[in-house]
Amino acid sequence: MEFLNFLEFRITDFIDIVLVAILLYYIYKLVKGTVAINIFIGIVIVWALWKLTELLQMKMISSMVGGFMNIGLIALIIVFQQEIRKFLLLIGSTNFASKRSFIRHFKFLKQEALPTDVDVDAIVSACKNMGISKTGALLVIERNNSLDFIKSSGDKMNIEITQPILESIFYKNSPLHDGAAIVQDNFITATRVILPVSNDRSIPLRYGLRHRAAVGITEKTDALCLVVSEETGNITYIKTGDFVPYKSIEELTEMIKKDLA
Numbered sequence: 474m475e476f477l478n479f480l481e482f483r484i485t486d487f488i489d490i491v492l493v494a495i496l497l498y499y500i501y502k503l504v505k506g507t508v509a510i511n512i513f514i515g516i517v518i519v520w521a522l523w524k525l526t527e528l529l530q531m532k533m534i535s536s537m538v539g540g541f542m543n544i545g546l547i548a549l550i551i552v553f554q555q556e557i558r559k560f561l562l563l564i565g566s567t568n569f570a571s572k573r574s575f576i577r578h579f580k581f582l583k584q585e586a587l588p589t590d591v592d593v594d595a596i597v598s599a600c601k602n603m604g605i606s607k608t609g610a611l612l613v614i615e616r617n618n619s620l621d622f623i624k625s626s627g628d629k630m631n632i633e634i635t636q637p638i639l640e641s642i643f644y645k646n647s648p649l650h651d652g653a654a655i656v657q658d659n660f661i662t663a664t665r666v667i668l669p670v671s672n673d674r675s676i677p678l679r680y681g682l683r684h685r686a687a688v689g690i691t692e693k694t695d696a697l698c699l700v701v702s703e704e705t706g707n708i709t710y711i712k713t714g715d716f717v718p719y720k721s722i723e724e725l726t727e728m729i730k731k732d733l734a
Contacts (some may be wrong), residue, residue, distance in 0.1 A: 590658045592634045597726045599639035600708045609703030610643040611653040611683045618694035627666035634659050687711045
């Protein structure tokens, strides 16, 4: 029977399945935790139904579902515009395209973290002290995606990173404490920077505007963010739009060094 021809499995079919699985995995990661996840699951179900009806040669229902999929393409672009933007940034970023970062996606190919120019120890120590004194802070650490498009919203600087400098910038009576500070290499290149705020509804209400701004910039770029809460003194680590848990200051330091390597 002709419809059983799909049982003829070739190596190209295996590669095709793997590539589709990888693509779906990255799309799922982009929409995970947002209201778009339910739409994504619905699309997968409708698409699977469409292909099943085609396989079984149910022409009427197949043409109806196929027409819905074709007409709905424009609507999907509108609904998923934020996710599509984030996906294209992920694909086009030099961080993803570089050999080192590409290999990092395959966990069976282990590599040791290389040293970074950024003084991570000074940054984390400053955040720890600001947390003790409940001094609010927002630090954005640049990786491969340029942050020049947001630096213009603040005051340009060129200050080498030290623990006292960071603490003085975010001191409550400092004129520079409001907004974010941008870290490039081992220098603070801008202060009082205004960041794009995330509209993700899954962010818990206990997090304020600093955290939403950190999520917003890490959704649009590959930057890393550290947020010190003014209310609780807790230090939050955010990357790729997600809150990254850690158990100790030492673990946080190692995680940042690894992400910057």
